[in-house]
Structures are given as C-alpha cells and as structure tokens.
Amino acid sequence: QVQLVQSGAEVRNPGASVRVSCKASGYTFTRDYMYWVRQAPGQGLECMGRINPDSGDTNYVQNFQGRVTMTRDTSITTAYMELSRLTYDDTAMYYCARLYSSGADWGQGTLVTVSS
C-alpha cells in the first residue's frame, strides 16, 4: 500500500530554516507530483507548491516564493521541503501529499514550531 512517511517534529528560532522529508513507498515515485500543504493551528489547508519527482520541476505558490525550496532524491524515493527565514507565523503542521484525480495519499504531518 502507498505510504508517505515524514520526518519528525522540529523547533526552530525565528530567522532559521527547516527541512522536512517525505519518504514515499508503494507506488512509482516519479509518476505523480508531490505537493506540500501546511496547516497553521486552527486554520485551513494551504498549498505551498509541488514538485515533479521525475524532472525535479517545481511550482511554488506566490505566498512562499523566495522562501521555499522543494527537492527530491529519486534513488531513495524521498521528497524534501525547505522553508527559510522562518517567522512565528510559520508554526504549523506541514504535510506532503500525493494528490491526483482519483485519489490522494497524505503523510502523517510534521509539526514545525518557531519559537525563541
């Protein structure tokens, strides 16, 4: 079965960067875009962008342009999302998700806390 397993919770100071990983298994990793979605406490789902695991091409949502970098390592079927220049407003649960027309698979989420 499809599994997306994310790295563990992180705590960062304001101004720092964080990288979250997402290990995929159970399907052909390069076939479908991988999305990154975040959810701040008590807020809705916010798409940050996506990466084509085959080509490495990325599309970032405007709100995150310049601060987010999505990469992948096809040899270990893992996608990464790095967010820089963190502020308190970046405290949120971050999900990787394989979203496609007839289904969706989600990682378990990674809680990123920005705190001094």
Next chain:
Amino acid sequence: QSALTQPPSASGSPGQSVTISCTGTSSDVGGYNYVSWYQQHPGKVPRLMIYEVSNRPSGVPDRFSGSKSGNTASLTVSGLQAEDEADYYCSSFTNRKGWVFGGGTKLTVL
C-alpha cells in the same frame, strides 16, 4: 485568501441533510471535472471523501455525495450523524498550479 471559496460554517440536526458549496472560476472548478472533497477531524490527516466531482472512494458512506454546476461544486451529507462533525475542504485541479484548496467549512451536528 484561499483559491476556492467555501462558507466558514454549516450545521444540521441528526438525520437532516446539509450542503456545502465551493466556488471557483473557469480556470479550476468550472474547467475540469477534477474536484475533490476532504474531511478532517481535529488532529487528524485529511480523508478523501469525494473525487472527480461525484465519486466516492471505497469505504466512504453513500450518505456523502458531490455535484457541480458551472464554477460551483457542492458536497451534500445526507442523514447527518454525530461523527460527520468535522472540517470539510474542497480541492480543484488548475492548469497552472495543480491542486488548490478551499478555505474549509466547519460542519456542526446540532
């Protein structure tokens, strides 16, 4: 500001039906039959309830149904049950950005 517009809240009594709307544009909801609906309980991962406008994944009760007219998609929950109380998000494919989400609707079972 979310790409798709949903009402922030909806409610109904047990056994009643409730419909949640999701309004987009011709570039997303109106342009593709690729609308999904997710249910999210507090502290849980979103669960896919409807895909391709009106299809239910295996295991989703047939009390949940979806439809679309023009740039607006709808999720209807019939025969409301207590466990249906949750947040619901619509999502649509767009040609430039892939999938986008609505702001979410909190469904309360009175």
